[in-house]
Amino acid sequence: MFKKFTREDVHSRSKVKSSIQRTLKAKLVKQYPKIEDVIDELIPKKSQIELIKCEDKIQLYSVDGEVLFFQKFDELIPSLKLVHKFPEAYPTVQVDRGAIKFVLSGANIMCPGLTSAGADLPPAPGYEKGTIVVINAENKENALAIGELMMGTEEIKSVNKGHSIELIHHLGDPLWNFSVE
């Protein structure tokens, strides 16, 4: 999604009204229930969320000059900076060490990278197709990417072939390097 993304792709920037800010926060909590404990720390009541509309109908939301989450369609997707601050709140999968290099250059994640010895998938029933997952790596503390499941985690275990996660956002991509100022 952010393979090519520069300052020129930004169409408009505006401040979000406090009422809409409230609904946004509620939506975020609804999507990621565990985030509720820290939401006021992430987005203090007095803070100003800024909405940055970009090419391809991508919308970024930033607080204090840091992009915290974004949305393309209806779903809110956290940015990696937000994930690093509070990683417990999101569905997480783990890839093995061999995959890191490819993920960091933006490749989709293949099934074997999720099923090998160093990798980790949640136990059944797992996550459904279309879930936004945070991708962690073997022996690492912090997440390295965010993607959307192209098949359910149970299906990944049984099929074990081909693309399994479509990458949305990874360390070092243009959104990661994007500064609001």
Add this chain to the structure above:
Amino acid sequence: MLREVIYCGICSYPPEYCEFSGKLKRCKVWLSENHADLYAKLYGTDDNTQEVEAVTNKLAESSIGEAREEKLEKDLLKIQKKQENREQRELAKKLSSKVIIKREARTKRKFIVAISGLEVFDIDMKKLAKTFASRFATGCSVSKNAEKKEEVVIQGDVMDEVETYIHSLLEEKGLKDVKVETIDAKKKKKPAAEGAAK
């Protein structure tokens, strides 16, 4: 509740991913200078034996097998080399390019100063224009010149100040040897114009 994550000052990744950024050498230096404890955790102390231990530990922890690990290491080295080469080329390009500060007469006593050739140095032109505008209390904007390249245009005769400012700016970026060329479009007429002013 919130976690504070340290990001590498060189490659901007969390330090544990530095090895994949292709800038590992500089990252290591940065980390050992700024967060020595983290450095010790990730790469072991400078003591050689411990370093070896760390490597073997890494191998033991890794699940992908020795052969693949070796290949990965090789690939990473390759990336690193590539990155280094690229950086060197960029630096050479930066050093060989020059900044041009040009003064043009608009009417008899009015001048504009145009600065071009800044785009190579990762300088935000719009921001620079803003700083100039407030610094000299003049109009200042970014526009495209005849060669379709961006330049900063300042209203008013502030060439000398601009020159010193640009020099200090480049020095800050560690590019002291970059040439800054000044062109005075109406040099001959200048004394006459000043004379007229008096």
